[in-house]
Amino acid sequence: MIDVIQVTKKYGDTVSVNNVSLKILEGEFVALLGPNGAGKTTLVEMIEGFQPPDSGAIYIDGKTWRRDAPALHRLLGISLQETKLIDKLSVYDTLCLFGSFYGEPKSRSDEVLEILGLSHKKNTCVTKLSGGQRQKVILGLSWIHRPKILILDEPTVGLDPNSRQELWTLLQAFKQNGVTLLLTTHYMEEASTLCERIVMMNQGQLVADGSLETLVATHGGLDKLFMSVTGRSFDV
Amino acid sequence: MYKIRIFLALMQMHMKKFFKEPAVIFWALIFPIAMSWLLGMAFGTKTSPTCSVGVLASSHSQWPSYFETLVHKKTPVKAKVIFHFFNEAQATTALKRGSILLYLDPKKDPWVYSFDLKNTEAMQAYLLLEQYHQYQPCDSRIIPLSSLGSRYIDFLVPGLMAMGILSSCLWGIGWSLIDLRMKKMLRRMGATPMPKWLFMVSHIVARLFFSGIEMVMLYLFAHGVFGMVMQGSFAGFLVLFFAGNICFSGIAILMAIRADNATVGNGLLNAVMMPMLFLSGIFFSYTNYPGWMHPLIKALPLTLLADGFRHILNEGFLLASILPTAGFLLLYGIVAMALGIKWFKWN
Numbered sequence: 001m002i003d004v005i006q007v008t009k010k011y012g013d014t015v016s017v018n019n020v021s022l023k024i025l026e027g028e029f030v031a032l033l034g035p036n037g038a039g040k041t042t043l044v045e046m047i048e049g050f051q052p053p054d055s056g057a058i059y060i061d062g063k064t065w066r067r068d069a070p071a072l073h074r075l076l077g078i079s080l081q082e083t084k085l086i087d088k089l090s091v092y093d094t095l096c097l098f099g100s101f102y103g104e105p106k107s108r109s110d111e112v113l114e115i116l117g118l119s120h121k122k123n124t125c126v127t128k129l130s131g132g133q134r135q136k137v138i139l140g141l142s143w144i145h146r147p148k149i150l151i152l153d154e155p156t157v158g159l160d161p162n163s164r165q166e167l168w169t170l171l172q173a174f175k176q177n178g179v180t181l182l183l184t185t186h187y188m189e190e191a192s193t194l195c196e197r198i199v200m201m202n203q204g205q206l207v208a209d210g211s212l213e214t215l216v217a218t219h220g221g222l223d224k225l226f227m228s229v230t231g232r233s234f235d236v
Numbered sequence: 237m238y239k240i241r242i243f244l245a246l247m248q249m250h251m252k253k254f255f256k257e258p259a260v261i262f263w264a265l266i267f268p269i270a271m272s273w274l275l276g277m278a279f280g281t282k283t284s285p286t287c288s289v290g291v292l293a294s295s296h297s298q299w300p301s302y303f304e305t306l307v308h309k310k311t312p313v314k315a316k317v318i319f320h321f322f323n324e325a326q327a328t329t330a331l332k333r334g335s336i337l338l339y340l341d342p343k344k345d346p347w348v349y350s351f352d353l354k355n356t357e358a359m360q361a362y363l364l365l366e367q368y369h370q371y372q373p374c375d376s377r378i379i380p381l382s383s384l385g386s387r388y389i390d391f392l393v394p395g396l397m398a399m400g401i402l403s404s405c406l407w408g409i410g411w412s413l414i415d416l417r418m419k420k421m422l423r424r425m426g427a428t429p430m431p432k433w434l435f436m437v438s439h440i441v442a443r444l445f446f447s448g449i450e451m452v453m454l455y456l457f458a459h460g461v462f463g464m465v466m467q468g469s470f471a472g473f474l475v476l477f478f479a480g481n482i483c484f485s486g487i488a489i490l491m492a493i494r495a496d497n498a499t500v501g502n503g504l505l506n507a508v509m510m511p512m513l514f515l516s517g518i519f520f521s522y523t524n525y526p527g528w529m530h531p532l533i534k535a536l537p538l539t540l541l542a543d544g545f546r547h548i549l550n551e552g553f554l555l556a557s558i559l560p561t562a563g564f565l566l567l568y569g570i571v572a573m574a575l576g577i578k579w580f581k582w583n
Contacts, residue, residue, distance in 0.1 A: 049427070050583045074429060076427070078427055080424055082420060085421070086421055
């Protein structure tokens with residue numbers, strides 16, 4: 001579904017992503033882990049089409065951003081780090097706005113509200129939502145057009161454990177629809193709860209890639225694996 | 237010692253935050269100096285206050301020389317009066333444009349002063365002239381001007397309309413785009429199939445709508461309270477309104493191409509707005525500035541729009557007469573918009 005082939009990205013003299021290759025199959029839930037500055041966000045942004053690689057190629061469902069941007073916009077549902085919603089709009093208005101970008105009818109916004117469990121907040125202004133509810137709306141924006149691939153960049157950062165658990169439940173429900181998920185996270189528990197495959201980056205390179213069970217069995221736990229490949233504890 | 241170290245560390249933080257942000261340096265240091273210079277050019281550098289007065293005479297030869305001598309030498313009040321020689325029609329137009337505060341007819345006996353009694357600057361100019369006049373045994377009388385288009389309110393309202401469009405577009409479009417970028421919502425929207433041009437068009441059309449409401453309300457207020465009436469072409473007004481909105485929408489988009497924080501965004505928008513607000517003759521005529529600045533001031537979009545509105549509202553200009561001004565405004569807008577869209581940063 002996602003095929004990253006020998007991709008490199010530099011900012012000045014700093015190599016942010018160094019010759020990375022990664023293949024994600026349809027329906028896979030993949031967690032991308034790594035310490036701050038490992039190159040996770042840069043890699044994800046290249047997959048999302050926000051920036052082109054300096055070298056290498058990225059194919060998503062056989063398409064490239066250069067040739068097939070409109071189709072890829074429909075294929076992907078994305079959630080960026082620290083996105084803030086538009087003040088003054090209600091939850092429903094926000095969903096309808098994004099739904100309109102994909103030609104979705106307004107009834108789709110009601111469906112998404114139902115999925116998110118936010119029907120009772122339909123007409124609430126987004127500024128009046130709790131952090132967890134706001135994050136759910138942001139997830140709803142990425143789900144409004146029924147994408148085949150979800151790319152979520154630290155979707156639960158800063159949330160309390162209950163809100164985080166609610167979002168995980170939602171994402172697990174999405175899995176039933178056959179969606180492919182690429183998730184960057186700082187939470188080991190999130191990676192192990194949601195994803196069956198773990199990819200770890202450090203200093204711009206992939207340093208570990210395997211199924212959750214294999215990596216845990218080989219290294220005695222994700223946190224130990226993280227420590228061994230990065231030299232840092234996971235919460236760095 | 238411990239507290240001093242904390243204090244020094246905090247001071248270091250403030251200094252670094254200040255000097256590592258170019259926009260802050262601009263706002264804190266350069267902008268106040270630039271504004272002081274501009275306003276100083278208009279008001280501060282003169283040794284005495286200046287007022288422009290129209291004289292109904294064809295030339296200096298018809299103007300009693302003793303009067304200028306009195307003005308410059310004999311009075312203890314050090315005020316400078318600049319006399320412009322007009323026929324009555326020219327003087328009326330100059331008054332409507334704010335180029336002169338009053339005009340007087342020295343051929344009549346007693347002299348006749350014509351001005352808006354509610355314009356305090358004009359009243360001061362009259363009193364000044366009368367003070368000079370006392371040196372010669374001559375009476376005078378006043379014709380209070382209250383005809384439409386010749387009062388200060390007639391000068392002010394078109395300027396406020398132009399300022400309203402400028403402000404509405406720069407903050408409504410420019411700030412809105414910067415705010416969306418700061419929230420990362422611009423980037424999020426850019427990752428959808430939404431046509432980017434449609435996004436920009438929606439901003440412009442929304443501004444046309446909001447500016448339209450503002451214009452209607454301001455005009456109805458001026459009409460209801462001050463009896464202001466549009467003396468020129470309504471179609472011309474609409475064309476100018478549209479061109480003004482396009483012009484400032486384009487400039488707003490150009491200002492918002494990269495800024496991604498409030499300091500820089502505010503700085504950029506104010507850097508465009510403030511000089512125009514001071515220079516373009518919204519509250520007082522730009523004839524207060526030195527003559528060499530006038531061509532530059534007249535080329536500013538806000539000056540074009542404010543003067544255009546004054547031509548239509550006060551001087552009865554028709555559609556055809558306003559088209560060149562509208563054309564220049566559209567040109568400004570289209571060029572700024574093209575550059576803005578080309579360099580616009582969604583990410």
